[in-house]
Amino acid sequence: MKVQISGLCKKYDGKPVLNIDNLTFEQGRIHVIIGPNGSGKSTLVNIISGLEKADHGTVAYGSNQKRFEEVRGSITLVMQHPYLFNTTVFSNIAYGLRCRGADKKQTELLVKEAAEKVNLSAFLTRKAATLSGGEMQRVALARALVLKPELLLLDEATANLDPESIGIIERVIRDFQTATGATVVFITHNIFQARRIAERVYLMMGGRIIEEGSKEKTFGNPESRITREFLRGELIF
Amino acid sequence: MDNITNGFFGALELILSGNREVYGIIGLSLVVSFVSVIISMFFSVPLGIVIGMNRFPFRKAVIMIINTLMGLPPVIAGLVVYLLLSRSGPLGYLRMLHTPQAMVIAQVLLVSPIIIGVTLAGVKDRGNLIQKTAFTLGANRCQALWTIIKECRTSIGASLVAGYGRAISEVGAVMLVGGNIKGHTRVMTTAIVLETNMGNFDQAIAIGIVLLVLFFILNILLQKYQGA
Structure with a gap:
């Protein structure tokens, strides 16, 4: 799903946190947004996912430029600190399907398939609260992917995770994107991770997009001086 | 000392012999308090969730009022309902004064701030995160509200138990x-007051024992909910 943003502004307590003139996330690609803390990355993703409203500007979804309400069921967001419901891993993954009224057999099949992708098949009957941080994040990812979204948003979904979980999550996202042709918008602080998974890279600072381009161009020959300084000196994990 | 000893053994006899009057009083107390809590639950729990999760003008003042009403003296609640339901009051035509229904109304007034306040405290930290999660997974408003209720069930359960404790003890x-009418509106607490004044300590102690046991059970439930 293509996402077109124009004239997007957001202020918190009168202080501008987001100011984007034009930005397009093309369909079927993995877009990675990098930038320091407070640069507006999460606010942008929250607005795209409908969790927050912009003060000004529009976000249009798909080639027909639909409104959020029309495509809501095709968008999912995985947060940095996901909230897992106080129930089993199975029920957590099945949540969105049950909300959509999927039948029991289909739900069971899809949940098992999603759990297998994130290496959690053996955990389905376990209480979500007993899982480690990495396992919880994998449940959150499976819970989002089971809905087969056309737009998958990930807000620092691998921050502070163990390398094994990071590897699994990156592999699953790549496989999912290849298999479904979905659009993925991935926020990360980790420049190495951005190099690994990105097709398009965006550097955000002060609520604005400073640099935008292919992975090769952004990391190999960035246009902006700020991007060069950011990539050279301030590697943030 | 004799009063206490004799009263205690007399009370045990009354309880064990299944005295109809004593059990009638206990039954009415349980029912009136239960109905009050159930009625209050239907609007207090959603109200607690709404106030706990939303930012709106004068929110702090609203929370302060709820916290104040949590300690509302029962006689004031009684006075308000009395004035409303008395013959010359605006609802006098309902002829509900000195009926169990009037007692339920008064108790709803008393327990609602407690249920709202405890629910509010339970959802204000997690409620938004649960709602956001449900929303990003495609839940509609009703589904998200039901998810919040399910996820905060320990806080909500604790609020109901606390509300019941308040209702049955006032x-x-x-x-x-x-009006403490025998066989009609006499409940455990009013019966204890009356029997003590009349010097019937065995009956007062019998009801007191039951009330104490009930509180013990409520406390176990409350601790279970808070510890869960």
Whole structure:
């Protein structure tokens, strides 16, 4: 799903946190947004996912430029600190399907398939609260992917995770994107991770997009001086 | 000392022999308090969730009022309901004064701030995160609300138990609006007051023992909910 943003502004307590003139996330690609803390990355993703409203500007979804309400069921967001419901891993993954009224057999099949992708098949009957941080994040990812979204948003979904979980999550996202042709918008602080998974890279600072381009161009020959300084000196994990 | 000893053994006899009057009083107390909590639950729990999760003008003032009302003296609640339901009051035509229904209304007034306040405290930290999660997974408003209720069930359960404890233990309001009529509106607390005044310590102690046991059970439930 293509996402077109124009004239997007957001202020918190009168202080501008987001100011984007034009930005397009093309369909079927993995877009990675990098930038320091407070640069507006999460606010942008929250607005795209409908969790927050912009003060000004529009976000249009798909080639027909639909409104959020029309495509809501095709968008999912995985947060940095996901909230897992106080129930089993199975029920957590099945949540969105049950909300959509999927039948029991289909739900069971899809949940098992999603759990297998994130290496959690053996955990389905376990209480979500007993899982480690990495396992919880994998449940959150499976819970989002089971809905087969056309737009998958990930807000620092691998921050502070163990390398094994990071590897699994990156592999699953790549496989999912290849298999479904979905659009993925991935926020990360980790420049190495951005190099690994990105097709398009965006550097955000002060609520604005400073640099935008292919992975090769952004990391190999960035246009902006700020991007060069950011990539050279301030590697943030 | 003799009063206490004789009263205690007399009370045990009354309880064990299944005295109809004593059990009638206990039954009415349980029912009136239960109905009050159930009625209050239907609007207090959603109200607690709404106030706990939303930012709106004068929110702090609203929370302060709820916290103040949590300690509302029962006689004041009783007085308000009495004035409303008395013959010359605006609802006098309903002829509900000195009925169990009037007692339920007074108790709803008393327990609602407690249920709202405890629910509010339970959802204000997690409620938004649960709602956001449900929303990003495609839940509609009703599904998200039901998810919040399910996820915060321990806080909500604790609020109901606390509300029930408040309802069954209060005496002022039910005395005023119920009138403590034998076999009709006499409940445990009003019966204890009356029997003590009349010197019937065995009956007062019998009901007191039951009330104490009930509180013990409520406390176990409350601790279970809070510890869960």
